[in-house]
Amino acid sequence: MASKTDVQAEEVQNTTGITPDSLGDTLKKAPELNASHVDIQDISGGCGASFAALIVSDAFQGKSALQRHRLVNGILKKEIAAVHAWTPKCLTSEQWEKEKAKMR
Incomplete structure (x- = not known):
């Protein structure tokens, strides 16, 4: 039997059609982003209403964090309006390589 949060997550996804995938x-299909890596996590405890993202793109080069978020948020305007919380982390390829090196 599915837990209450599993049922809620399915309802949100069925209603909005928004999933991590x-x-x-x-994001992967957006030509203005040309992302080399995208990882989306459901951080809502299973209800499908809050997402965190790691997005790697050289389109972020020379842009402030605010400009990077605006670029991503513009691509996902409809989707973001339908979810409770959206937390993107936007890195260039160089920044991503440094992050991965720290994790080793």
Whole structure:
């Protein structure tokens, strides 16, 4: 039997159509972003209403954090309006390589 949060997550996803995969696909297909890596996590405890993202793109080069978020948020405007929380982390390829090196 599915837990209450599993049922709620399915209802949100069925109602909005928004899943980590759908968000990731939209970002990966955006030509203005040309993302080399996208990882979307459901951080809502299973209800499907809050997402965190790691997005790697050289389109972020020379942009402030605010400009990077605006670029991503513009691509996901409809989706973000339908979810409770959206937390993107936007890195260039160089920054991503440094982050990965720290994790080793």
